[in-house]
Amino acid sequence: MRSKLPLLSALSVGAFVLACQTYDFEPVEPLAIAQTTKEEVINARRSKPNIMLLVDTSGSMTYPVNPSPACDVEFQGNMVPCGGEATCNVDVCPTRWTALQSVVPQFLENSGRFVRFALTTYPETRGGQSIPDLCRAATAGALLKTLPEQEDDDSLLVHANEINTLLQGIPNGGAGRPLGGTPTSGSLNFVGGLEGLQDTNRQNFVILLTDGLPNCNEGNPNSGANTELCKCTIENNQCQSGYLHRGCLDSDASVTAVRELREKGIKTIVIGFGAETAVGDGPAALEAMARAGGFERTCNAERPCGEGDTCNPTTGLCNRSFFQAGNQAELARALEDISRAVVLIEPCLIPLEGPQRPTDPKLLVVYVEGERTPSSDSTWTLEDRGVLFTGQTCERILNSTPEAPVKIEVRAIRQR
Numbered sequence: 001m002r003s004k005l006p007l008l009s010a011l012s013v014g015a016f017v018l019a020c021q022t023y024d025f026e027p028v029e030p031l032a033i034a035q036t037t038k039e040e041v042i043n044a045r046r047s048k049p050n051i052m053l054l055v056d057t058s059g060s061m062t063y064p065v066n067p068s069p070a071c072d073v074e075f076q077g078n079m080v081p082c083g084g085e086a087t088c089n090v091d092v093c094p095t096r097w098t099a100l101q102s103v104v105p106q107f108l109e110n111s112g113r114f115v116r117f118a119l120t121t122y123p124e125t126r127g128g129q130s131i132p133d134l135c136r137a138a139t140a141g142a143l144l145k146t147l148p149e150q151e152d153d154d155s156l157l158v159h160a161n162e163i164n165t166l167l168q169g170i171p172n173g174g175a176g177r178p179l180g181g182t183p184t185s186g187s188l189n190f191v192g193g194l195e196g197l198q199d200t201n202r203q204n205f206v207i208l209l210t211d212g213l214p215n216c217n218e219g220n221p222n223s224g225a226n227t228e229l230c231k232c233t234i235e236n237n238q239c240q241s242g243y244l245h246r247g248c249l250d251s252d253a254s255v256t257a258v259r260e261l262r263e264k265g266i267k268t269i270v271i272g273f274g275a276e277t278a279v280g281d282g283p284a285a286l287e288a289m290a291r292a293g294g295f296e297r298t299c300n301a302e303r304p305c306g307e308g309d310t311c312n313p314t315t316g317l318c319n320r321s322f323f324q325a326g327n328q329a330e331l332a333r334a335l336e337d338i339s340r341a342v343v344l345i346e347p348c349l350i351p352l353e354g355p356q357r358p359t360d361p362k363l364l365v366v367y368v369e370g371e372r373t374p375s376s377d378s379t380w381t382l383e384d385r386g387v388l389f390t391g392q393t394c395e396r397i398l399n400s401t402p403e404a405p406v407k408i409e410v411r412a413i414r415q416r
Contacts (some may be wrong), residue, residue: 087173112160137186268293
């Protein structure tokens with residue numbers, strides 16, 4: 001009703017003076033407002049999340065991050081682009097694998113105290129060179145590190161460092177190097193069957209880090225005999241013989257596997273690393289998996305979405321659901337963003353991104369357990385990162401437990 005009062009007043013005044021004067025009214029743009037509400041049920045001592053690192057160790061991981069003539073090496077009497085058996089000189093030509101090895105230590109160091117990590121690699125070649133070996137999905141033999149038994153910070157960090165040691169121990173060339181195809185769907189199905197990842201008392205994630213298109217599914221309904229249905233992932237369209245089905249793009253089964261993980265309460269975070277995931281069928285395949293995975297990439301002016309992506313100002317989300325890393329720095333940034341999203345390092349801070357922030361601090365209202373709580377030195381303040389709780393309110397949050405969490409509601413009004 002209040003919105004109509006000014007109009008009624010204007011009409012009465014106009015009627016009173018109509019006989020003696022005329023007015024030209026200038027149209028006024030109506031004030032548009034929007035309210036965003038962010039609810040958080042905070043448990044400062046909540047169970048630490050499980051994260052399975054599902055790492056692609058296919059042969060293409062030994063290829064250069066940035067191919068150039070400097071990457072050519074002598075192999076069997078000829079100068080050839082390095083990669084695979086023609087081992088790169090990583091001092092002048094870093095590979096995707098060595099780039100990953102360079103960024104993982106910092107990621108595990110920063111997150112190790114707050115996360116229960118596990119590690120699975122794929123494919124599981126078992127040292128074989130046959131097509132079934134090169135295309136074998138992960139099984140228990142590829143589960144290099146299980147979820148930890150201890151929950152305290154120091155034990156978790158030791159566990160994370162042990163995972164780093166395992167990854168650093170995989171050579172870029174020679175025996176034991178990354179080798180084979182990319183059996184993504186089967187490997188996702190394997191980790192989804194692990195009992196530890198289905199813990200309903202904590203958040204569960206799979207970080208899928210891959211540099212190639214999903215393939216190697218012997219049960220793929222498409223075959224190389226039908227080039228219209230089979231999008232061949234083998235060089236020179238060699239989807240024949242042992243690769244007749246295995247060589248075809250395995251996007252549908254991979255998306256189904258991710259969706260089944262989500263139904264079990266496991267979110268999948270997808271990172272594409274390298275050229276193959278950024279062109280051709282790569283973006284569509286990874287986007288479909290990431291959307292099914294249920295992990296939302298938040299963004300703002302200070303934390304943009306990265307090369308080739310944009311931030312939706314209305315939703316505060318990246319328009320691309322998967323992380324695409326074209327080099328070592330972008331891979332490090334992707335892992336940092338993931339760490340910021342899944343780790344509760346500051347329980348007394350509720351981040352507010354882009355459209356979640358009010359246009360004026362006075363247009364922000366905070367409720368703690370349903371009670372409106374004014375801003376003060378002992379309650380909360382609005383800063384650049386979001387709402388920071390202080391004093392007794394922060395103490396209350398820090399003492400929260402899974403049995404007695406604290407419900408926070410932040411309402412922000414934006415004038416548009």
